[in-house]
Amino acid sequence: MVCEASICDEASNRRSECSALFSGNYPLVTRDHDVVVLGAGLAGMRAALEAAREGADVAIVTKVHPIRSHSSAAQGGINAAIGELDSWESHAFDTIKGSDYLADQDAVEVMCREAPRDIIEFEHMGVIFYRGPDGKLGTRAFGGASQARTYFVGDITGQALLVTLYDQILKAGVKVYEEWFATKLFMDGGACRGLAALEMVTGELHLLRAKAVVVASGGLGRLFEPSTNALICTGDGYSLAYRAGAPLMDMSMVQYHPTTLAGSGFLMTEAARGEGAYLLNSLGERFMKKYAPNKMELAARDVTSRAEATEIAEGRGIDGNVLLDLRHLGADIILKKLPQIHEMALDYLGIDLMKEPVPVRPGMHYQMGGIKTDVEGTTAITGLYAAGEVACVSVHGGNRLGANSLLDTIIFGRRSGRASAGYAKGTPASGGGEDLLRAEQQRLEALLARPYTGETCAGLRLELATMMDQKVGLYRSEKGLSEALETLQRLRKRYENVAVSDKGRVFNQALTFVLELGFLLDCGEAIIRDALVRKESRGAHTHIDYPERNDRDWLKHTLLTFRGDQEPQISHVPVTITRWQPEVRTY
Numbered sequence: 001m002v003c004e005a006s007i008c009d010e011a012s013n014r015r016s017e018c019s020a021l022f023s024g025n026y027p028l029v030t031r032d033h034d035v036v037v038l039g040a041g042l043a044g045m046r047a048a049l050e051a052a053r054e055g056a057d058v059a060i061v062t063k064v065h066p067i068r069s070h071s072s073a074a075q076g077g078i079n080a081a082i083g084e085l086d087s088w089e090s091h092a093f094d095t096i097k098g099s100d101y102l103a104d105q106d107a108v109e110v111m112c113r114e115a116p117r118d119i120i121e122f123e124h125m126g127v128i129f130y131r132g133p134d135g136k137l138g139t140r141a142f143g144g145a146s147q148a149r150t151y152f153v154g155d156i157t158g159q160a161l162l163v164t165l166y167d168q169i170l171k172a173g174v175k176v177y178e179e180w181f182a183t184k185l186f187m188d189g190g191a192c193r194g195l196a197a198l199e200m201v202t203g204e205l206h207l208l209r210a211k212a213v214v215v216a217s218g219g220l221g222r223l224f225e226p227s228t229n230a231l232i233c234t235g236d237g238y239s240l241a242y243r244a245g246a247p248l249m250d251m252s253m254v255q256y257h258p259t260t261l262a263g264s265g266f267l268m269t270e271a272a273r274g275e276g277a278y279l280l281n282s283l284g285e286r287f288m289k290k291y292a293p294n295k296m297e298l299a300a301r302d303v304t305s306r307a308e309a310t311e312i313a314e315g316r317g318i319d320g321n322v323l324l325d326l327r328h329l330g331a332d333i334i335l336k337k338l339p340q341i342h343e344m345a346l347d348y349l350g351i352d353l354m355k356e357p358v359p360v361r362p363g364m365h366y367q368m369g370g371i372k373t374d375v376e377g378t379t380a381i382t383g384l385y386a387a388g389e390v391a392c393v394s395v396h397g398g399n400r401l402g403a404n405s406l407l408d409t410i411i412f413g414r415r416s417g418r419a420s421a422g423y424a425k426g427t428p429a430s431g432g433g434e435d436l437l438r439a440e441q442q443r444l445e446a447l448l449a450r451p452y453t454g455e456t457c458a459g460l461r462l463e464l465a466t467m468m469d470q471k472v473g474l475y476r477s478e479k480g481l482s483e484a485l486e487t488l489q490r491l492r493k494r495y496e497n498v499a500v501s502d503k504g505r506v507f508n509q510a511l512t513f514v515l516e517l518g519f520l521l522d523c524g525e526a527i528i529r530d531a532l533v534r535k536e537s538r539g540a541h542t543h544i545d546y547p548e549r550n551d552r553d554w555l556k557h558t559l560l561t562f563r564g565d566q567e568p569q570i571s572h573v574p575v576t577i578t579r580w581q582p583e584v585r586t587y
């Protein structure tokens, strides 16, 4: 069937039938750059800025406007040991203890040593960090930290960093392909040489050829419901890199944040507890004294989330929640330092944090695992780099400390930008890719042509995400994980019948939602398989059949390598220990 572009445009509005959207009617567009960065969050923009500073011709591809990336939702702050009483070693130790000793200590050392200089650099770029009455940069306490070392801008730290970085990349001449959706990496002779992307406003597919690609596409939070993550956090980059042959590491390490708003799952920043808020059970007790007598509400997130779950399971919750009490902080702190969460509690639950405690529960928040990289962002694939939440360096191991993720994005974003530009300098431009583009066009066309069978994308996505929360969430068991894998495989079969309701060209989100669901299924399978392998409890991976941490057998990372229709290959690499031997972890 042949259809004219104009008819298709009209069709997209009326959602009528027209299935030949990507067929030969449109030119195959290719563009060439030295470095293409997938993602315009903090990691992607920091990588792009650094690559441009190194003299590379750089482009960013992002499915939303850069400042709508999930980094803009980060509230609480960013860690660095800057103060006279603090040291990078103390920051590193807290991070390693927080990780339940699964983090690679050489990578943590790099991050913590370089943190002060990068924070100061961001201030010089224009981020107005909070300053105390003495005019010096001010900090707040965060979970699992032995010092208050979190620098912040109210409770909109991510946004403040992101808009500043956006200015910088525009100034540096980085080309931004915004509202372009990457569908596949372009592999040539075993190396990554670009990607295919759908320009959402026209519906045209493009090939962006590059000497090096940096994947900085953020997390996969929407694999779980509820989640604190934006709807766009659908694990695209994990799946794209995995299918191209890059191993995924420690995917079972999924963080549940202790304070997500009852009902919606929106985040109530850890900064609230950092400023002194209490957690209470239905008896009005600060129950954390039983679980973490020293750090109380500021224990690491895995510990605090499990404590809340125990209180709720033992009948001391309130409708499946516990309470976060800020009343004693007073209006000044709440309105000046935590205005966003004050507004959220008021808007969504009608609760005034100055007058009433707010119900919260543990909710999915962050993926510690990801595409395995070294400290330069290098992956197992030539020409392919990764940084930010999608990467696993690994600095977070089994459990990330609050305010260490923004830090991870800017440190390893910068490093991967430099490394990819350096690699591009010595690499000739590659041609080709037209075959990939044609194959992608046919794939998308076939997707659009699928008849409606009653199976919907939204329905399947909710089923998947609810199942992940119930069976692969805070607590796991052998039985639950095996059931989860079976369910996932059934969902995968049903996914093949999902039709795209909108057949049009312009902003066909029905199509991109279906593509995202495909990415989520890959991520879900990787998490479940990794969790099935790890027969111990460590960090966020709480296995009720193996309740103890087992350093003898499990002080190692798990790698999953894609093998087409066969089950992924599972292998292990040791954890790098530099100076901190594993100890019993108490708070």
Ligand SMILES: Cc1cc2nc3c(=O)[nH]c(=O)nc-3n(C[C@H](O)[C@H](O)[C@H](O)COP(=O)(O)OP(=O)(O)OC[C@H]3O[C@@H](n4cnc5c(N)ncnc54)[C@H](O)[C@@H]3O)c2cc1C
Pocket (backbone or CB within 6 Å): 038, 039, 040, 041, 042, 043, 044, 061, 062, 063, 064, 065, 066, 069, 070, 071, 072, 073, 074, 075, 076, 077, 078, 157, 158, 180, 181, 182, 183, 216, 217, 218, 219, 228, 229, 230, 232, 233, 236, 237, 267, 365, 366, 387, 388, 389, 390, 402, 403, 404, 405, 406, 407, 409
């Ligand atoms: C509510 C919330 C609060 C948080 N608060 C804090 C905090 O206070 N401190 C802290 O350290 N951490 C915090 N975190 C974690 C931290 O914000 C994130 O881990 C981090 O910002 C991720 O940055 P990123 O650059 O890796 O990805 P993101 O900022 O998520 O950006 C991903 C980019 O990839 C693009 N992309 C993805 N898929 C595609 C595709 N297929 N095609 C084209 N583009 C694509 C997106 O458009 C986007 O630009 C918070 C997280 C959440 C959800």
